[in-house]
Amino acid sequence: MFDERKLDGIKSSLNKWKKNNVEKAISEFPERKGKFTTTSNIEVKRLYTPLDIAEMDYEEDLGYPGQYPYTRGVQPTMYRGRLWTMRQYAGFGNAEESNRRYKYLLEQGQTGLSIAFDLPTQIGYDSDDALSEGEVGKVGVAIDSLKDMETLFDGIPLEKVSTSMTINAPASVLLAMYIAVGEKQGISPDKLRGTIQNDILKEYIARGTYIFPPEQSMRLITNIFEYCSKEVPWWNTISISGYHIREAGSTASQELAFTLADGIAYVEAAIKAGLDVDDFAPRLSFFFNSHNDLFEEVAKFRAARRLWARIMKERFKAKNPKSMQLKFHTQTAGSTLTAQQPDNNIIRVAIQTLAAILGGTQSLHTNSRDEALALPTEDSVRIALRTQQIFGYESGVTETIDPLGGSFYVESLTNEIEDQAVKYIETIDALGGVSKAIENGYIQKEIQNAAYKYQMEVEAKEQVLIGVNKFIVEEEAKKDLLKVDPQVELKQREKLAKLKAERDNIKVDSSLELLKEKASTDENLMPYILEAVKSYASLGEICNVLREVFGEYEQSVIL
């Protein structure tokens, strides 16, 4: 990228600087640490210069926003055109309460909805299942049937919002419910916009809300790809998630590598199912974590775009530029929030917000300060949203595209993270792909090793956590935390019992019977799931039918 002779000149002047200035300074005042590293253990040098990116080719490696390889951004104008979508993940208790919270967030200037479901819903159990005891409405809203979904979106016109649903194993069922609510509101599926997470591989790796074995899960996913490409064309059919991989303790490069490796597996599965890569790849989206190490995170987002573009073009021979564009949602890192001095979390979230913006995210959820303690209160959620708005409207960081592009440090880190991710992907390929690497525990083990190392560093105070291992104060018990009313579980069960008594049970049984029959064929299951949903079959009933045919996944734990 630079003139050879100039580089030679820099090399010698850099050496001179080290000799004359640095060594002298260090002999008087030693540096704080023997070795400086990013949180992902990439060594950080004292100073970066053109020498560190001498090999880089501007047009090939960076290019222009909206152009291959998209390192600098996926849109030509980025935030000068439109700010990212501010999308706070929310949902708790029952559908009525969550509906109120969504309306509140929309009034506060939020531009998209993001639905959190409770664990029974995420694992396909009804609220009256024995396994659901104590969990109903706790980490998200409880949805048992289309009835609850109608309540959830009551008064929210679906053609005007884009809705993101964090739902994986039973994603087809919840998507079917959303389509059915749309129909009731008189909105046709081709007007619906939103995303389902639908990323089962990271459930096996890191998040744990799986139901079916991999093969059958992948079938459901490719069924959705195919169905949506025809019926719900604006829907993002998957959000390939590194977020939870990072939360489980991975490094930044592991997050990137394992997420893209998952992406590769989905593309391969869809191609194997007979789809053309350019038919579904434009609807793939990604979901990353934004951590505390500002520059490393920015580099990670930039490397992600470049690497995915190269994978799609070179490995999968995609032709449509949209297939090569890695679009992503970001959430600030829940695992960095501390229960100690929780207001400090506002600052952490702000740094992470900045990283996501400088990294060119398409949408963002900012965590609330009290999430290491409980579900966030309305006040905390507002501060979190305001954090995004202050960056968006006051800070000026949005006025030019990829402002850190060309930074010797950030470019060098971008290269390094990409290289590390490529190495991981090569290892996974050699192991026979992601499914194999999950089955034999390779990926989980890599993540656990990183998580354990980090914990030991924190305990040895090599990694400082303000308020936790440094600058500790005595604190009083925190009050004013959000509590989910224990009555929610009871009421939810009553509602379900009432529904089961009132609905047309003959219709329910026949739709479930048909679904069961089709589950053991190769047919796309989406239309049958949609029929079952419309008959008011419950989520648990639908998933149980599939459990009977598909079996259940058994966790592969290697410690």
Next chain:
Amino acid sequence: MDRPIRVLVAKPGLDGHDRGAKVVARALRDAGMEVIYTGLRQTPEQIVAAAIQEDVDVVAMSILSGAHNHLFPKVVNLLRGEGADDILVIGGGVIPDDDIPGLKDAGIEAIFTPGTATSDIIYFINNNLKR
């Protein structure tokens, strides 16, 4: 008698966030304990059955979903029902301060919230065994 302390590390309930449980399991192993790790989605009944058969000294549970008020006490009660009240029961996860006194009254002897050093957990176990 010189014997390793045996600990059952379990994740009751449905949440799949096992980073903490796994880090603790490894730390306890590195502190010389025998850790029986039972994986995700364990019912209180399964946890108690495993604790009894494995003759553990400690049951350590982690919940991040908010279901702790329901599930932790249930495990303690079932253990008592089996006459196994000499097992030390501890818990961890995202647990609001307000809930801690109630959990302690219910027989969960220590609650470790985010930010706890594994060395604190090890210290607590070593000093509070019931047999």
Next chain:
Amino acid sequence: MNIEERLLAGDKRACARLISMLENNDREAFELVKKLYYKSKGAYVIGITGSPGSGKSTLTDKLTKVLRKANKKVGIIAIDPTSPFSGGAILGDRIRMNDLSLDKDVFIRSMGTRGSLGGISKATRGAVRVLDIFGCDYIFIETVGVGQSEIDIVKTADTVVMVMVPNMGDDIQAIKAGTMEIADVFAINKSDLDGADKTKLELEMNLDLNEEKSYRPPVLKVAAGKNQGIEELIMSIMKHKRYLEESGELKNRRIRNNKQELIELTQDELIRIIMEKAVEKDLLDKLAKEVTEKNLDPYTAKDTIVNLIRS
């Protein structure tokens, strides 16, 4: 009720406690087993061995379920390695068997190999004795891998099932290392993967070399995760059991095993007594120092220690 009565009444806690006591060399436990030994019916012991990742736990889980259908009471001893650095261990085999936990006629116990030489085979034998007294009809011993200590452990079993997976270098190693001889039944697990037939063929060819033996171990293809081939595997185990019983080999094996146990128990006791006395006098350290400084040869030093037992 005391522990003895509770054990005989089928109390799992009593059973668990007695296993711990034996594992920890608690002398009270020895006294209990002395009394209870005559109540044991002679449970049939099945060793499950094979390299890590071959799916032994899942296979044990499925085999147990078949035996449960026949209303047999089953004990499972699952062994994982103890860390040589800390002496701790992570025992994770139950994960594969969680839904057996609640069955009142199944008892699962995880064990670490712990440090001492031969310690694990002794602890395993102890646990087998207790589970036998507890009334188990069948007892599985599931080992960590295919090393020497595993061989020692599974030798205590009546039937040894060697679990393999297609296309794994380890299996070939196992064959070379001679661990093949301990197997009574071969199970090629995950046989839905490519290469199962090749692995089967390789095994059969190896077995052909031992044509003269009266019993030829069968080689079965199974897929435990998919519940395929499990019934057949049980049938092969039962066939081997019948062969042992009818040929009188079962009794021979058990005599051999009991002899080995007697040797180990005696060794243990002698070493314990000697060490107690030697440590008391700080003798061991002193002698080791003398040997190092060439003031004494190791054999004379040994005589000095052994002589203690007579004093």
